[in-house]
Amino acid sequence: MRIDLHTHSVISDGTDTPAELVANAAAAGLAVVALTDHDTFDGLPEATAAGERIGIEVVPGLELSCSREHQSVHLLAYGADPEDPALAEEMVLVRNGRTGRLRPVLDKLAELGVPVSEDEVLAFVGSSPSVGRPHIADALVAAGHVLDRREAFDRFLADGGPAHVARYAIDIGRGVDLVHGAGGVAVIAHPWGRGREQLLPSSILTELVAEHGLDGIEVDHQDHDAAARAGLRQLADRLGVLATGSSDYHGTGKVDHDLGVNTTDPETYARLRSLMDQRALTEQRAPATGRTGG
Numbered sequence: 001m002r003i004d005l006h007t008h009s010v011i012s013d014g015t016d017t018p019a020e021l022v023a024n025a026a027a028a029g030l031a032v033v034a035l036t037d038h039d040t041f042d043g044l045p046e047a048t049a050a051g052e053r054i055g056i057e058v059v060p061g062l063e064l065s066c067s068r069e070h071q072s073v074h075l076l077a078y079g080a081d082p083e084d085p086a087l088a089e090e091m092v093l094v095r096n097g098r099t100g101r102l103r104p105v106l107d108k109l110a111e112l113g114v115p116v117s118e119d120e121v122l123a124f125v126g127s128s129p130s131v132g133r134p135h136i137a138d139a140l141v142a143a144g145h146v147l148d149r150r151e152a153f154d155r156f157l158a159d160g161g162p163a164h165v166a167r168y169a170i171d172i173g174r175g176v177d178l179v180h181g182a183g184g185v186a187v188i189a190h191p192w193g194r195g196r197e198q199l200l201p202s203s204i205l206t207e208l209v210a211e212h213g214l215d216g217i218e219v220d221h222q223d224h225d226a227a228a229r230a231g232l233r234q235l236a237d238r239l240g241v242l243a244t245g246s247s248d249y250h251g252t253g254k255v256d257h258d259l260g261v262n263t264t265d266p267e268t269y270a271r272l273r274s275l276m277d278q279r280a281l282t283e284q285r286a287p288a289t290g291r292t293g294g
Protein backbone atom coordinates (compact mmCIF):
# COMPACT_ATOMS: atom_id res chain seq x y z
CA MET A 1 0.00 0.00 0.00
CA ARG A 2 1.68 3.20 -1.23
CA ILE A 3 0.82 6.48 0.47
CA ASP A 4 1.81 10.01 -0.65
CA LEU A 5 0.88 12.81 1.75
CA HIS A 6 2.05 16.03 0.03
CA THR A 7 0.88 17.17 -3.43
CA HIS A 8 -0.21 20.39 -5.18
CA SER A 9 -2.85 21.09 -7.83
CA VAL A 10 -3.63 24.14 -10.00
CA ILE A 11 -5.50 25.49 -6.98
CA SER A 12 -2.05 26.52 -5.75
CA ASP A 13 1.03 26.13 -7.94
CA GLY A 14 0.76 22.65 -9.41
CA THR A 15 -0.25 21.93 -13.00
CA ASP A 16 -2.91 19.18 -12.57
CA THR A 17 -6.50 19.99 -11.69
CA PRO A 18 -7.45 18.28 -8.41
CA ALA A 19 -9.34 15.56 -10.33
CA GLU A 20 -6.39 14.99 -12.71
CA LEU A 21 -4.04 14.78 -9.75
CA VAL A 22 -6.16 12.10 -8.08
CA ALA A 23 -6.39 10.14 -11.34
CA ASN A 24 -2.63 10.40 -11.79
CA ALA A 25 -2.12 9.24 -8.20
CA ALA A 26 -4.23 6.13 -8.85
CA ALA A 27 -2.33 5.51 -12.11
CA ALA A 28 0.95 5.80 -10.19
CA GLY A 29 -0.22 2.95 -7.95
CA LEU A 30 -0.97 5.01 -4.87
CA ALA A 31 -3.68 3.81 -2.47
CA VAL A 32 -3.75 7.08 -0.53
CA VAL A 33 -2.98 10.64 -1.63
CA ALA A 34 -3.25 13.89 0.31
CA LEU A 35 -3.93 17.15 -1.53
CA THR A 36 -1.97 19.88 0.29
CA ASP A 37 -2.33 23.08 -1.71
CA HIS A 38 -0.70 26.22 -0.32
CA ASP A 39 -2.93 28.24 2.01
CA THR A 40 -6.25 27.12 0.56
CA PHE A 41 -8.78 24.29 0.92
CA ASP A 42 -10.45 25.16 -2.40
CA GLY A 43 -9.30 22.02 -4.22
CA LEU A 44 -10.56 19.51 -1.65
CA PRO A 45 -14.19 19.01 -2.78
CA GLU A 46 -13.10 18.20 -6.35
CA ALA A 47 -10.28 15.92 -5.17
CA THR A 48 -12.52 14.07 -2.70
CA ALA A 49 -15.22 13.53 -5.32
CA ALA A 50 -12.61 12.23 -7.78
CA GLY A 51 -11.25 9.88 -5.12
CA GLU A 52 -14.68 8.38 -4.51
CA ARG A 53 -15.24 7.95 -8.24
CA ILE A 54 -11.83 6.42 -8.95
CA GLY A 55 -11.58 4.39 -5.75
CA ILE A 56 -8.53 5.92 -4.09
CA GLU A 57 -8.40 7.43 -0.63
CA VAL A 58 -7.96 11.22 -0.64
CA VAL A 59 -6.78 12.84 2.60
CA PRO A 60 -7.91 16.45 3.00
CA GLY A 61 -4.72 18.46 3.51
CA LEU A 62 -3.17 21.89 3.44
CA GLU A 63 0.34 23.39 3.32
CA LEU A 64 0.36 26.50 5.46
CA SER A 65 2.93 29.27 4.84
CA CYS A 66 4.65 29.97 8.14
CA SER A 67 7.89 31.62 9.15
CA ARG A 68 10.62 31.59 11.71
CA GLU A 69 12.97 34.54 12.07
CA HIS A 70 11.51 36.06 8.89
CA GLN A 71 12.36 33.00 6.86
CA SER A 72 9.84 30.78 5.16
CA VAL A 73 8.80 27.50 6.85
CA HIS A 74 6.00 25.24 5.62
CA LEU A 75 3.54 23.33 7.77
CA LEU A 76 1.40 20.45 6.50
CA ALA A 77 -2.05 19.99 8.01
CA TYR A 78 -4.30 16.94 7.70
CA GLY A 79 -7.99 16.84 8.47
CA ALA A 80 -8.23 20.50 9.46
CA ASP A 81 -11.73 21.98 9.28
CA PRO A 82 -11.95 24.28 6.22
CA GLU A 83 -14.61 26.30 8.04
CA ASP A 84 -12.50 27.04 11.10
CA PRO A 85 -12.68 30.86 11.40
CA ALA A 86 -9.26 31.53 12.99
CA LEU A 87 -7.40 29.46 10.39
CA ALA A 88 -9.48 30.85 7.53
CA GLU A 89 -8.79 34.42 8.66
CA GLU A 90 -5.02 33.87 8.80
CA MET A 91 -5.03 32.26 5.37
CA VAL A 92 -6.71 35.33 3.90
CA LEU A 93 -3.84 37.44 5.28
CA VAL A 94 -1.27 35.04 3.81
CA ARG A 95 -2.94 34.95 0.39
CA ASN A 96 -3.34 38.73 0.29
CA GLY A 97 0.31 39.13 1.29
CA ARG A 98 1.42 36.82 -1.49
CA THR A 99 -0.62 38.58 -4.15
CA GLY A 100 0.26 42.00 -2.73
CA ARG A 101 3.98 41.59 -3.27
CA LEU A 102 3.55 40.85 -6.99
CA ARG A 103 4.01 44.52 -7.95
CA PRO A 104 7.29 45.04 -6.01
CA VAL A 105 8.71 41.77 -7.36
CA LEU A 106 7.87 42.83 -10.92
CA ASP A 107 9.55 46.20 -10.31
CA LYS A 108 12.71 44.41 -9.16
CA LEU A 109 12.65 42.09 -12.16
CA ALA A 110 12.34 45.08 -14.51
CA GLU A 111 15.33 46.72 -12.83
CA LEU A 112 17.25 43.47 -13.28
CA GLY A 113 16.56 43.57 -17.02
CA VAL A 114 14.05 40.69 -17.11
CA PRO A 115 10.70 42.48 -17.28
CA VAL A 116 7.37 40.69 -17.22
CA SER A 117 3.97 42.35 -16.93
CA GLU A 118 1.26 41.67 -14.39
CA ASP A 119 -0.95 40.24 -17.14
CA GLU A 120 1.81 37.87 -18.23
CA VAL A 121 1.92 36.50 -14.67
CA LEU A 122 -1.86 36.40 -14.25
CA ALA A 123 -2.06 34.18 -17.34
CA PHE A 124 -0.49 31.41 -15.21
CA VAL A 125 -2.53 31.84 -12.06
CA GLY A 126 -5.58 29.90 -13.27
CA SER A 127 -7.80 28.79 -10.38
CA SER A 128 -5.38 29.67 -7.62
CA PRO A 129 -6.78 32.18 -5.13
CA SER A 130 -3.38 33.88 -4.78
CA VAL A 131 -0.38 34.73 -6.94
CA GLY A 132 2.82 33.00 -5.86
CA ARG A 133 6.44 33.04 -6.93
CA PRO A 134 5.99 29.91 -9.06
CA HIS A 135 3.48 31.83 -11.21
CA ILE A 136 5.99 34.66 -11.63
CA ALA A 137 8.56 32.03 -12.56
CA ASP A 138 6.21 30.68 -15.24
CA ALA A 139 5.94 34.17 -16.76
CA LEU A 140 9.74 34.51 -16.78
CA VAL A 141 9.94 31.20 -18.65
CA ALA A 142 7.27 32.25 -21.16
CA ALA A 143 9.06 35.56 -21.79
CA GLY A 144 12.23 33.61 -22.59
CA HIS A 145 14.23 35.10 -19.69
CA VAL A 146 14.89 31.68 -18.11
CA LEU A 147 14.55 28.04 -19.16
CA ASP A 148 12.44 26.72 -16.29
CA ARG A 149 11.04 27.46 -12.83
CA ARG A 150 14.22 26.25 -11.19
CA GLU A 151 16.38 28.77 -13.07
CA ALA A 152 13.87 31.52 -12.23
CA PHE A 153 14.26 30.72 -8.52
CA ASP A 154 18.01 30.19 -8.63
CA ARG A 155 18.71 33.48 -10.41
CA PHE A 156 15.95 35.78 -9.13
CA LEU A 157 13.14 34.55 -6.87
CA ALA A 158 14.64 32.31 -4.17
CA ASP A 159 14.60 33.54 -0.56
CA GLY A 160 17.31 36.21 -0.42
CA GLY A 161 17.53 36.35 -4.22
CA PRO A 162 17.76 39.68 -6.08
CA ALA A 163 14.01 39.83 -6.83
CA HIS A 164 12.80 38.36 -3.56
CA VAL A 165 10.29 40.34 -1.52
CA ALA A 166 9.20 39.08 1.90
CA ARG A 167 5.51 38.62 2.60
CA TYR A 168 3.18 37.94 5.51
CA ALA A 169 3.48 34.50 7.08
CA ILE A 170 2.37 32.93 10.35
CA ASP A 171 4.86 32.17 13.12
CA ILE A 172 5.44 28.41 13.02
CA GLY A 173 4.37 27.81 16.63
CA ARG A 174 1.16 29.72 16.07
CA GLY A 175 0.68 27.79 12.82
CA VAL A 176 0.73 24.50 14.75
CA ASP A 177 -1.77 25.95 17.25
CA LEU A 178 -4.08 27.12 14.45
CA VAL A 179 -4.03 23.68 12.82
CA HIS A 180 -4.85 22.04 16.13
CA GLY A 181 -7.59 24.58 16.77
CA ALA A 182 -9.10 23.52 13.45
CA GLY A 183 -8.97 19.86 14.49
CA GLY A 184 -6.05 19.03 12.21
CA VAL A 185 -2.82 17.06 12.51
CA ALA A 186 0.32 19.21 12.07
CA VAL A 187 3.44 17.87 10.30
CA ILE A 188 6.36 20.16 9.54
CA ALA A 189 7.22 20.09 5.81
CA HIS A 190 10.78 19.49 4.54
CA PRO A 191 12.39 21.08 7.65
CA TRP A 192 15.96 20.46 6.56
CA GLY A 193 15.58 21.18 2.85
CA ARG A 194 17.28 24.11 1.09
CA GLY A 195 19.60 24.98 3.95
CA ARG A 196 16.92 25.13 6.65
CA GLU A 197 18.99 23.00 9.07
CA GLN A 198 20.19 26.19 10.77
CA LEU A 199 16.72 27.71 10.89
CA LEU A 200 15.02 24.59 12.26
CA PRO A 201 17.69 22.65 14.19
CA SER A 202 16.77 19.65 16.36
CA SER A 203 16.41 21.93 19.39
CA ILE A 204 13.70 24.01 17.70
CA LEU A 205 11.85 20.96 16.37
CA THR A 206 11.99 19.49 19.88
CA GLU A 207 10.57 22.73 21.26
CA LEU A 208 7.74 22.72 18.70
CA VAL A 209 6.81 19.21 19.83
CA ALA A 210 7.12 20.02 23.54
CA GLU A 211 5.41 23.41 23.54
CA HIS A 212 2.97 23.17 20.65
CA GLY A 213 2.42 19.45 20.25
CA LEU A 214 3.73 19.28 16.67
CA ASP A 215 2.54 15.85 15.50
CA GLY A 216 5.09 14.89 12.89
CA ILE A 217 8.09 15.59 10.71
CA GLU A 218 8.27 15.15 6.94
CA VAL A 219 11.44 13.04 6.71
CA ASP A 220 11.56 11.59 3.19
CA HIS A 221 11.44 14.55 0.79
CA GLN A 222 13.47 15.28 -2.33
CA ASP A 223 15.02 18.36 -0.71
CA HIS A 224 16.56 16.11 2.00
CA ASP A 225 19.81 14.24 1.38
CA ALA A 226 20.50 10.87 3.01
CA ALA A 227 22.09 12.44 6.08
CA ALA A 228 19.14 14.81 6.64
CA ARG A 229 16.71 11.91 6.30
CA ALA A 230 18.63 9.76 8.77
CA GLY A 231 18.93 12.60 11.28
CA LEU A 232 15.27 13.55 11.05
CA ARG A 233 14.08 9.95 11.30
CA GLN A 234 16.11 9.48 14.47
CA LEU A 235 14.74 12.74 15.88
CA ALA A 236 11.13 11.81 15.07
CA ASP A 237 11.60 8.42 16.73
CA ARG A 238 13.15 10.01 19.80
CA LEU A 239 10.31 12.53 20.07
CA GLY A 240 7.67 9.90 19.36
CA VAL A 241 6.16 11.86 16.48
CA LEU A 242 5.17 10.73 12.98
CA ALA A 243 7.90 10.45 10.34
CA THR A 244 6.27 10.92 6.94
CA GLY A 245 7.53 10.67 3.37
CA SER A 246 6.00 12.39 0.35
CA SER A 247 6.60 13.62 -3.17
CA ASP A 248 5.59 17.33 -2.96
CA TYR A 249 4.30 16.73 -6.50
CA HIS A 250 3.58 19.89 -8.54
CA GLY A 251 2.74 18.23 -11.90
CA THR A 252 5.15 19.52 -14.52
CA GLY A 253 5.90 22.50 -12.25
CA LYS A 254 8.66 20.75 -10.33
CA VAL A 255 11.03 18.15 -11.76
CA ASP A 256 12.11 15.10 -9.74
CA HIS A 257 8.98 15.23 -7.56
CA ASP A 258 6.90 12.50 -9.25
CA LEU A 259 3.93 11.07 -7.39
CA GLY A 260 5.10 8.33 -5.02
CA VAL A 261 8.79 9.22 -5.32
CA ASN A 262 8.74 9.13 -1.49
CA THR A 263 6.00 7.45 0.52
CA THR A 264 4.74 7.15 4.09
CA ASP A 265 4.64 3.66 5.57
CA PRO A 266 1.18 2.23 6.34
CA GLU A 267 1.77 1.98 10.12
CA THR A 268 2.65 5.68 10.28
CA TYR A 269 -0.38 6.52 8.16
CA ALA A 270 -2.60 4.49 10.51
CA ARG A 271 -1.31 6.56 13.44
CA LEU A 272 -1.91 9.79 11.52
CA ARG A 273 -5.40 8.65 10.57
CA SER A 274 -6.30 7.83 14.17
CA LEU A 275 -5.07 11.25 15.32
CA MET A 276 -7.24 12.83 12.60
CA ASP A 277 -10.26 10.80 13.71
CA GLN A 278 -9.75 11.63 17.40
CA ARG A 279 -9.49 15.35 16.68
CA ALA A 280 -12.52 15.32 14.40
CA LEU A 281 -14.53 13.74 17.23
CA THR A 282 -13.23 16.30 19.74
CA GLU A 283 -14.22 19.07 17.33
CA GLN A 284 -17.76 17.72 17.05
CA ARG A 285 -18.10 17.44 20.81
CA ALA A 286 -16.55 20.83 21.49
CA PRO A 287 -19.70 22.96 21.12
CA ALA A 288 -21.71 20.71 23.48
CA THR A 289 -19.11 20.65 26.26
CA GLY A 290 -17.77 24.13 25.59
CA ARG A 291 -21.09 25.86 25.99
CA THR A 292 -21.49 25.08 29.69
CA GLY A 293 -18.76 27.57 30.52
CA GLY A 294 -20.47 30.27 28.43
Ligand code: AMP
Nearest residue numbers: 065098131132133134150153154158159
Ligand atom coordinates in the same frame (compact mmCIF):
# COMPACT_ATOMS: atom_id res chain seq x y z
P1 AMP B 1 5.49 31.93 -2.35
O1 AMP B 1 4.43 31.26 -1.53
O2 AMP B 1 4.91 32.82 -3.39
O3 AMP B 1 6.52 32.58 -1.48
O4 AMP B 1 6.21 30.76 -3.15
C1 AMP B 1 6.64 29.64 -2.45
C2 AMP B 1 6.72 28.45 -3.37
O5 AMP B 1 7.76 28.64 -4.31
C3 AMP B 1 7.12 27.21 -2.60
O6 AMP B 1 6.01 26.54 -2.14
C4 AMP B 1 7.84 26.38 -3.61
O7 AMP B 1 6.92 25.62 -4.37
C5 AMP B 1 8.48 27.42 -4.50
N1 AMP B 1 9.89 27.67 -4.15
C6 AMP B 1 10.37 28.39 -3.11
N2 AMP B 1 11.72 28.44 -3.13
C7 AMP B 1 12.10 27.74 -4.22
C8 AMP B 1 13.37 27.44 -4.81
N3 AMP B 1 14.52 27.87 -4.28
N4 AMP B 1 13.36 26.68 -5.94
C9 AMP B 1 12.19 26.26 -6.49
N5 AMP B 1 10.98 26.51 -5.99
C10 AMP B 1 10.92 27.24 -4.86
Ligand code: ZN
Nearest residue numbers: 008013038250
Ligand atom coordinates in the same frame (compact mmCIF):
# COMPACT_ATOMS: atom_id res chain seq x y z
ZN1 ZN C 1 4.26 24.76 -4.10
Ligand code: FE
Nearest residue numbers: 063074189190
Ligand atom coordinates in the same frame (compact mmCIF):
# COMPACT_ATOMS: atom_id res chain seq x y z
FE1 FE D 1 6.70 23.41 0.80
Ligand code: FE
Nearest residue numbers: 006008063248
Ligand atom coordinates in the same frame (compact mmCIF):
# COMPACT_ATOMS: atom_id res chain seq x y z
FE1 FE E 1 4.63 21.69 -1.11
